[in-house]
């Protein structure tokens with residue numbers, strides 16, 4: 143699934159299971175970080191731009207879904223993030239949870255454009271080649287299923303943000319989050335006022 147869907151899903155879980163902003167951000171980040179192994183795409187594009195050669199996405203193809211989409215990555219990232227947590231044991235297990243939710247979501251919804259273009263989860267990479275997991279009904283990355291899940295998570299996140307006073311934007315910046323939630327709450331109260339005024 144897309145990094146944005148992973149962000150929203152992880153943030154909702156973190157919001158329901160932690161009791162402070164720092165732990166919430168860490169648990170959310172654990173659900174996005176697996177896709178850091180796809181950053182080779184940036185090197186590919188920049189390299190191709192500088193050299194003038196055709197972009198083959200070598201680093202992306204070689205490392206994406208292999209460096210950080212298995213248990214070694216889950217363990218390394220969860221341990222690393224736990225150091226910054228307040229309730230450390232809780233952060234550790236929740237990071238493992240959001241990380242694995244990411245893997246599960248990729249397993250079911252990361253197919254390429256062709257039917258046979260399945261993207262496996264190599265659960266022991268980069269240490270061991272096996273096991274390799276496929277789901278033959280894996281849906282397309284931009285399929286309606288992913289779009290539906292994204293839309294549902296997005297509106298659930300907005301609802302929670304209005305209620306709680308913080309949103310998924312906090313993962314990037316607390317200041318931007320305050321602005322974002324301020325605008326959301328303003329819209330929400332305007333909508334509520336309009337509903338009250340409109341005749342039934």
Ligand SMILES: [Zn+2]
Pocket residue numbers: 143176177211244248
């Ligand atoms: Zn992924």
